Amino acid sequence: MDISEVAKQAGVPPSTLRYYEEKGLIVSIGRRGLHRVFAPSVLERLALISLGRTAGFSLDEIARLFTESKPRIDRKMLAAKAEELDATIRKLTTMRKGLLGAAACSFPNQLECPKFRRLLRASLPSRKPL
Amino acid sequence: MDISEVAKQAGVPPSTLRYYEEKGLIVSIGRRGLHRVFAPSVLERLALISLGRTAGFSLDEIARLFTESKPRIDRKMLAAKAEELDATIRKLTTMRKGLLGAAACSFPNQLECPKFRRLLRASLPSRKPL
């Protein structure tokens, strides 16, 4: 596959793919002339990268997750990250409910309609700074 | 409350609070000398901002959600955002399962252990570019 094919399938611009390659996140399997050639498996890689980005990993961290074979040192780290994702998921769920409530609410200020405030108060007292 | 008190309670540095005020996201209720004085309600505001950021809103968008009283034009937008959050939540859930799987997996490459790949394949075929 050439770069624009991958770009199209993955939904990212070619410039991003070149950038990712430069960073070592993906590899091109060769060249046809100057043109990069990618294996289809790069699409799975890209999906994984997208997943990681959504989960809040930096590109450098993702690169490390791909290459690093450290045995179990970061099992704790992974578990911690999973915890963190749980917290984020809870936040997003709150936000989602809040938005749907706000959409059905005639309060002038979108983010401060009573429904939202109630949700917020319910989720606040768990005293985790940040 | 003075700025450092708010900062401490909200878990953000004072510089951020000044920045948010400049952007119109929060207001100080007055000054004692030069020093800003905040109402305790600013904490709720900050929690809301944090929630919005987590949900992927930009600071400008959040500011708009606070001030804008446009009647129903953006109900659709809010609903769309809720959908989007749903998708993100699904992604995070996949990632969370994947991380936990990877943590319990002896595969060398963390992000490409078989469990992860299976999860990925399960979530991929839903052909939504990006």
Add this chain to the structure above:
DNA sequence: ATGCCACTTCAAGTCAACTTGAAGTCAAGA
């Protein structure tokens, strides 16, 4: 074989969201 145009490299630019630094102010405790 020729011309087009998608590809290439590399340096520099952009953007959001803050942070940092310098220089100054002032509330409050000793």
Add this chain to the structure above:
DNA sequence: TCTTGACTTCAAGTTGACTTGAAGTGGCAT
């Protein structure tokens, strides 16, 4: 009163993740 140090402003710097532009190359359809 005097000092201390937490506050203030404002401009400039930082970071991550890309994007853009200029200048060049070469695969492929005609």
